[in-house]
Amino acid sequence: MAHIDYYLGTISPWCYLAGDRLERIAARHGAQITYRPLDLLQLFDRTGGVRPAQRHASRMDYRNQELPRWADHLGMPLTLKPAHWPVNMAPSSYAIIAAQEAGGGDLGGLVHGFLRAVWAENRDISDDAVIRDILGAHGFDPALADTGLFVGAETYGRNLEQAVAAGAFGAPFYIVRETDQRFWGQDRLDFLDRHLATL
Template structure:
């Protein structure tokens, strides 16, 4: 049975556009998943990337067009400029980490709820009330917002170190542990599908 490490960022529109396709692939191929939220800006710093705010205007403009095209192609609601654009991604990442550790709910559904709250519902994903709603709707104890802080902070930092060591340089990033095959971007999920079929 294959196992996939999924490196993600709760602030990433590309992770939002991935939707639940990873979870569908895992179910199709009998693969298991570990969700590893990371800080993408620090990841860029450590792996030679450029933070979005520091990119040339040509890249910024193309990214905006491409995100809009992908949302239309995938037929999912998407707000290129959400109401709460400049927020801290750590609390939502901590919630995912705590929920995965606690069990009892659907982590994939939680990840998607948080991403949807940001990119389609204009909600502040650094707000505890929003995170409680997402946790509850995904079958988890909403109290994990408070009780999971320490575990979340420790694991969040460790995930980043593991990401760099594993060859990650952006999000979403999928690594099949058994083969060390790496797939960067929601537009590489078809390649991941083909690889899992070959195992």
């Protein structure tokens, strides 16, 4: 069985645009996914990237054209300037980590639920009530928002270190453990699909 490490930031529009395609690809090939939310801005700092707020205007202008283009192509709603962005990624990331540890719900749906909350619903994913609501909506105990804080914080930091060591430098970033094949971006999911078919 192939194993995919999925490095993500819960405020990334590109992770949002990935939708549920990773989950569908993994199911088709019998692959397992480990979700590794991390501090995406620190990942940029550590690997030579530039935070959006510091990028040249030309890059941001292009980003502001490309995001709606992809959203239209994928048939997904997108708010180009969300009401709560950027926002603290840690609380939602801790919730994902705790949910993954606890099991019993729709983990892929939970991840996308947080991303959709930012990019399509104008919700604040650092707010406890929002986190609890999204946990509950995807079959997890809303109390994980509180009980998962310690393990979440520990794993959140470790995910960043593992991402750097594994060669990830942005999000979404998918790494197939068995082959060390790396795929950066939601627009590389077709290549991931093709690679898994060869295993």
